[in-house]
Amino acid sequence: MNKTKIVYIILILAALVAAVLVWNNRYLTTLKGESADFAIRDTASISRVFIANMDADEVLIERKGNQWILNGEHKAQQRKVDQLLETMYRIRVRNPVPVASHDQVVTRMASLGIKVEVYQQVYRINLFEKIKLFPHEKLTKVYYVGDVTKDNMGTYMLKEGADQAFILHIPGFRGFVMTRYTPIEDDWRDHVIFDDKLADIKSVELEFNEQPIMSFLIENTGKHSYKLTRTADQFDVAYDTLRVLNFLTAFNDVRFESILTNILPRARQDSIINSPFLHRFTLTTHSGKTTQLTTYNMKLNVEHLGISEEDADLDNDRMYGLLDNGKDLVLLQYFTFDKLLRPVIYYEEGGPAM
Known part of the structure; x- marks a missing residue:
């Protein structure tokens, strides 16, 4: 093999490596961007959660002291609330929705998806998590929960205003999380x-x-x-x-x-x-x-x-x-x-x- 061929092979391999690195960098950037930020690190600061579907079913779960109130009238099941908070803390992006199916997934989410709004108690002044002043409630996340993936191991989700939808899962958990975002009041009622x-x-x-x-x-x-x-x-x-x-x-x-x-x-x-x-x-x-x-x-x-x-x-x-x-x-x-x-x-x- 002459030196010219060796140079060509090296250049081709270098180009492939560069392409992989560029793609991987874009992929990681996508996963780390705001559109992929679904998890909530401090669930103790969540003050209320609003969940609604396109059929006018909706629930508002509000923290009142040591308990949660459902739609301003009923006591919510603590077990269900704890499960939801754990889900919001542990969910991670598995991967973006593939291009081939992205439009179809988003279209279905627009008609059948569940809207989730999360409100948290935040501070206007927060110095190194040590000095916290002027607390107020803020809408921190809005996203839509869609169908389950074909392997039943992930759930389609889309942040409000984002162009890219993702497949979310809980690492180590076999199953999907869609059912934890139910907008049916009876599912949340304390018994x-x-x-x-x-x-x-x-x-x-x-x-x-x-x-x-x-x-x-x-x-x-x-x-x-x-x-x-x-x-x-x-x-x-x-x-x-x-x-x-x-x-x-x-x-x-x-x-x-x-x-x-x-x-x-x-x-x-x-x-x-x-x-x-x-x-x-x-x-x-x-x-x-x-x-x-x-x-x-x-x-x-x-x-x-x-x-x-x-x-x-x-x-x-x-x-x-x-x-x-x-x-x-x-x-x-x-x-x-x-x-x-x-x-x-x-x-x-x-x-x-x-």
């Missing part, structure tokens, strides 16, 4: 019905509609002192202290299984609510807050069984519940409520075991 501490409870009344003789009222009359009233005849009875205390402390964490308000047809909900109720809990705290829960019989799935509702047996595992705002019909498990549905005789002094 707690009662979360009252013993010291906060002023009274609890339990009504048995079909057997009123079983109904009762427990009232706090002083420090470590209670009164048990059989409400059918308004008779005060001597009570078993341990059983009464166990009953009241159980209201520290009582939850429903799922929300049915946006699942069951309105006519079906009205039929349930207008039927005779089973039980009614009314809990009042010393601060004046009253929480009421009304339960109703639930029939086995008549559509699945192919029979009429009149012929269907009662579901022995679940029942319906109407929360005190009168707007939310929920699904309850007897497993959760059995310990709360004992009659007054159980709490009377010398009452039978159940």
Whole structure:
């Protein structure tokens, strides 16, 4: 091989290396640019998150002290919020969307994507993270969440105002993150019905509609002192202290299984609510807050069984519940409520075991 050929080969290799370096530099620049900056380093500073789709579904999750409030009305599930914050912290760009499919991905995102707005508490003066003055809320990130990639390991995302879309993932996590950005309110609702501490409870009344003789009222009359009233005849009875205390402390964490308000047809909900109720809990705290829960019989799935509702047996595992705002019909498990549905005789002094 003569020297001229060797020189040509060296020049060609040098050109290829230069091209690779230029491409790699542009690639890295793209990944490090503002359009690829999705992750949030300080999730503790996030004050609220707004998530919406093109079907007018939207949620606003706001930090209020030590809890998160959903759409200004409901308590949000802490587990779901923690998962979202973790996602915002850990997501990384896997790679830009390939040119061949980029326009199609962006077009689908424009019609089916989910918009995410992140607000954070920032400081007008922040010296080396040591001296922080004049805090205020600022909209720090806006991006759109699209479909899942074909390998189900990434999610398409696009920063607002950017031209380049990216595939995002969580390193080490097998799956996609799209579902963590749900704009459906029911997905974020906390399932707690009662979360009252013993010291906060002023009274609890339990009504048995079909057997009123079983109904009762427990009232706090002083420090470590209670009164048990059989409400059918308004008779005060001597009570078993341990059983009464166990009953009241159980209201520290009582939850429903799922929300049915946006699942069951309105006519079906009205039929349930207008039927005779089973039980009614009314809990009042010393601060004046009253929480009421009304339960109703639930029939086995008549559509699945192919029979009429009149012929269907009662579901022995679940029942319906109407929360005190009168707007939310929920699904309850007897497993959760059995310990709360004992009659007054159980709490009377010398009452039978159940």
